[in-house]
Amino acid sequence: MATENHLLDPHHWVKAHADYLYAYTLSRINNEEQAKDLVQETFLAALEKADRFEGKSSERTWLTAILKNKIVDVYRKKSSGLGNIAEKKAEDEQRDFFDEDTGHWNDAYKPLPFGIEDHDPLVNKEFNQILQKCLQKLPGLWMSVFTMKHMDDAATEFICNELKVSQANFWVIIHRAKLNLRACLQKNWT
Structure with a gap:
């Protein structure tokens, strides 16, 4: 012992x-x-x-x-049981949101400021509650990938191995999760 x-x-x-x-x-x-x-x-x-x-x-x-x-x-x-995401469709979606040459947000889709720079613990608690609700709206695989990557700081390779997703699918999932979270936070966090 x-x-x-x-x-x-x-x-x-x-x-x-x-x-x-x-x-x-x-x-x-x-x-x-x-x-x-x-x-x-x-x-x-x-x-x-x-x-x-x-x-x-x-x-x-x-x-x-x-x-x-x-x-x-x-x-x-x-x-498990969730199929791989169609990468072609994801690439098309990315063209809508990002400039192909620079990789920066297209003006129509730029994120608005969230106002989370406030260091007030009550504001942060409210934001975290809304973030949790937004995470729950994601498909299970997306939530798992996003949480492992951005909350647990797990390595991409580890996540791909554990969840049995390709690296290409991983990046598509992260991208889609971020877009969905952004939209949800912009709608619910004012």
Whole structure:
């Protein structure tokens, strides 16, 4: 097991880590029941793997790593069965939004300022709530790819391998997710 300074204390996991793990999961899954289930599954998996805890990280970091794998499994399930996106259609859509020569937004589609430069915690909380609602409107695969890339900072190659999408499809999905999120935020965040 771990060194004496880094022993696991499963009897205190719920009190010490449940709220943090639940909030972490909810920000990525946005389904309260599923978030609770994933936290419980994380604790069970940690109990089963307790003998493998080496003490190289904190207990919370170790539990969060287990939870991240559980969340990726959820993303994988959401993305299974979804067909590949027609790349030609996506290229045509991109021509509508971006100038072919410069890659910059066409004037008609330029994003409007969101006004999220405000550092007021209440404003940020409201914005995050709206962002979560907008994320939920995305197809499951798009939400999974966007969340893994921009919230979890996962590498593109890792995301493609885990969700079984090609790199070309990955970039199409990211592009479409951003366009949809932009439209949703512009509509709902004033």
